[in-house]
């Protein structure tokens with residue numbers, strides 16, 4: 001790839017709803033590219049399709065950028081009181097505030113004879129389409145208004161007729177797009193339509209506004225999703241019509257679901273906030289998204305944003321679609337969860353524990369929601385610690401720890417018996433354990449101390465490991481899978497351990 005210095009890149013979202021993961025990837029790649037090459041990252045809001053605007057969508061997008069800690073150099077931003085302001089010298093950066101700029105540029109194209117007024121109404125266009133579909137022809141405007149005279153145009157406008165302005169497509173000309181990821185793409189103008197530049201509501205179309213803005217905002221590289229690839233020849237022709245130098249183009253691979261189909265909103269949960277709500281950490285999500293279509297060519301999978309800034313390059317973006325692998329996301333998230341301090345982990349878990357009706361913190365007080373029993377944060381943290389190495393996302397924490405706080409565990413007593421043991425033996429072993437735990441002083445109720453005293457008991461009484469540790473772990477957790485017996489016992493504390501073991505014995509008798 002050519003030497004790239006001080007590029008200017010942009011993301012140009014339309015404020016039509018929630019921020020989706022695909023948008024976040026486009027944001028991230030543009031940002032990383034700008035950072036890597038010491039360039040500028042610009043945000044421009046494309047709000048010219050007035051029928052699709054969603055109130056609050058710009059704020060939502062700017063909040064997502066703030067959340068991701070991705071700083072823009074130019075464009076709209078949110079003030080601390082959540083007002084939208086703009087910074088930068090090539091603005092305004094919200095397209096609906098640039099109408100006079102588009103007007104000036106469309107007049108220029110009209111003067112040059114590269115665009116024309118079209119007064120065909122919707123019903124004529126629809127009939128034309130229907131006929132073309134019947135005749136198995138690609139839908140295309142037939143050029144009826146292409147050769148109207150100046151006088152005819154003026155008379156129609158004066159009469160109040162509605163119009164659009166169309167691009168005058170050159171005849172039979174090969175348009176070449178040199179995509180930095182896809183290579184050369186050639187399209188003949190025969191296959192392109194006299195597409196609309198200015199709509200009947202006076203607003204520019206996406207094609208027109210984005211080309212004018214990319215030029216005026218001095219964008220050097222346009223990096224966007226591959227759904228825009230078919231539009232790019234139209235854009236290249238517009239640059240030519242204006243005698244402007246086109247930017248470089250790089251179309252990012254599609255994001256695919258596990259059936260290798262393009263991921264869509266129908267796959268559910270594709271908005272960034274859905275993932276955040278499920279308990280994925282920001283850094284893990286960014287890390288995962290960075291790998292959706294790019295890798296550094298090494299085995300490294302865990303990257304900080306700073307590392308990505310250093311290593312990211314367009315050379316390593318794949319052409320093929322990137323499969324969204326939730327297991328990999330979970331694995332990456334798990335890695336980040338392990339790195340949190342216990343206090344951070346506790347803070348992240350609390351809202352999920354409250355949502356699941358388990359515990360709540362009000363001011364300094366932490367208590368169980370069902371019984372109002374107060375809890376010591378250190379006690380809860382000791383329990384949480386056991387799951388910090390096990391859960392993949394915070395939404396799993398409630399399910400993972402609820403058994404610690406249950407009054408009585410509900411389980412099938414058969415399961416207390418280790419497969420190579422008997423019920424009688426299990427009762428006997430649990431009773432011995434109960435005796436030992438009763439004698440254990442509170443300060444010796446730690447994982448290490450319990451491990452050594454229980455192992456000693458097993459040795460002295462010639463009990464094999466499974467016959468004691470399995471029922472012990474099961475009696476304490478009521479689950480086939482749980483943290484180990486010693487750590488479990490230490491986290492539960494003496495009183496609860498004795499109660500649970502006593503209950504298990506009683507259930508079996």
Ligand code: GLU
Pocket residue numbers: 011012013014046206210223224225228
């Ligand atoms: N407004 C388009 C979008 O919503 C921008 C496409 C582009 O980057 O040119 O994705």
